[in-house]
Amino acid sequence: MTLRPEYSLGHSEYNAFLFAAVGEEAVGLPLTVLTALSRLGIDPWQEAARLSDLPRETAARVFAQTIARLPEGDWKASDAEAIAARLVDSLPLRSAPPIPSTAVRRGGGSIEMNNSRFPTWLAWGAVFVVALVLTLYLQPDRNLESPQGRETTTQR
Template sequence: MTVRPDYALSRARYTAFLFTIVGTETRDAQNSGEDITVLTALTRIGIDPWEEAARLAVLPRAEAAQSLAATFVNLPDTRWALGDAAGAARRIVDTLPPLNHRAPPPLGSRIFLSWRFWAAGGLVLALVALNYLRHRA
């Protein structure tokens, strides 16, 4: 049985970020006084939370915090001063997983490490050997 992408472990690395509390709803909101998480905030404004977390994770931390602060300021049923949003965003961005600074291997080495490359090479050699033996006999 395959796991739906929504429940894949690859998304688990964003759990701390997505479930960090952003703030509390205003008193005149429908759910007045309830805590708002990053997950809730992004969902309310129509942004896929896991895609946004992945996007922010690869940005420099300052740029990610600035983008997240702009999101907080635009949240319905909350009131944010830009300075407050920026401070909260800097704190929350620190919960994103660290960047993997290793560069991907060059294309050539990836091809030679692939089992498909070696399987295709073996198949070609087998066909050449069969053809040679057929013409020799």
């Protein structure tokens, strides 16, 4: 499965949000949103997409609750709303539109068309046909020899 462009690290519209620092951990290292969400078991790109679809104030409140679940570093739990508001400002206004499904409807049902497998099956089919033709072509041709003629040459 190919990674959607908005979730790609190199081209993600969520990079500014995901790589922004929440604060500094107790050990002195910066804690990014990406790391914080991953530690909480939340998919960072899906969460960024979900938050970007919400109004800014709502997104900030929701994200503040997420920040409050983190162990405190150089920030206090009471600072979660201010941190969340700062971070949510780096989100795009809306997430990218969903990619349409590849299902093709015929006769009321749906047939899943996986375009990436068709060339593979076509190539394997061609290999099979070539192997079959070569096998038949390389078989010894004994049509001109008679079984009696072969016996008489060996008996002589």
